[in-house]
Amino acid sequence: MIRHDLPGDKWQKSSFSPDNGGNCVEGQLTAEGLFAVGDSKNRVLGAHTFEPAVWQQFINAVRTGTV
Numbered sequence: 001m002i003r004h005d006l007p008g009d010k011w012q013k014s015s016f017s018p019d020n021g022g023n024c025v026e027g028q029l030t031a032e033g034l035f036a037v038g039d040s041k042n043r044v045l046g047a048h049t050f051e052p053a054v055w056q057q058f059i060n061a062v063r064t065g066t067v
Helices: 052-064
Strands: 025-029 035-039 047-050
Touching: 035 052, 047 052
Parallel strands: none
Antiparallel strands: 025 035, 035 047
């Protein structure tokens, strides 16, 4: 699901995103308990939302190289 109604002051930029204006990924927990992921350079695109367990599975797969 893509959301366009999330508060701008709740975003947290990834620690892996550079400070030099490069690609920036940010996330926040929604009021419903979902994890939202968006592009800090283009918030008009909205954010994809995931169940926290699904997002954690993705992160674990990235860390182990299985994605």
